Amino acid sequence: xxxxxxxxxxxxxxxxxxxxxxxxxxxxxxxxxxxxDYRGKPNRKxxxxxxxxxxxxxxxxxxxxxxxxxLGEV
Numbered sequence: 001x002x003x004x005x006x007x008x009x010x011x012x013x014x015x016x017x018x019x020x021x022x023x024x025x026x027x028x029x030x031x032x033x034x035x036x037d038y039r040g041k042p043n044r045k046x047x048x049x050x051x052x053x054x055x056x057x058x059x060x061x062x063x064x065x066x067x068x069x070x071l072g073e074v
Contacts, residue, residue, distance in 0.1 A: 001026045001053060005046075018046065022053075029056040036073050043069050 002023040009017045017039065025032045038044040047065035052074040054061060062068065 001030065001056070003053070020046075020049065026053075026056045030074065036071075038071070043067075043071065045069075049074065 004021040004023070006019050007013045007015055009019050022030070045067045047067035048069050048071050051061060051064045051067055052070040054064065055070060
């Protein structure tokens with residue numbers, strides 16, 4: 001899994017809407033070829049994404065940073 005993030009969605013630094021690209025399927029644990037849009041959804045924390053990715057590699061945490069929830073679609 002390779003994760004690329006940027007704070008330049010609109011050409012200006014903005015940490016409220018981060019474009020993220022995840023490349024690779026984590027050894028078949030992540031469904032590829034999708035676009036997931038979390039704008040307007042209640043759980044759209046980057047730390048939730050990180051928790052979801054940690055789960056995929058066998059590291060299970062109850063919290064990570066400011067999150068206690070995972071992103072279910074990842």
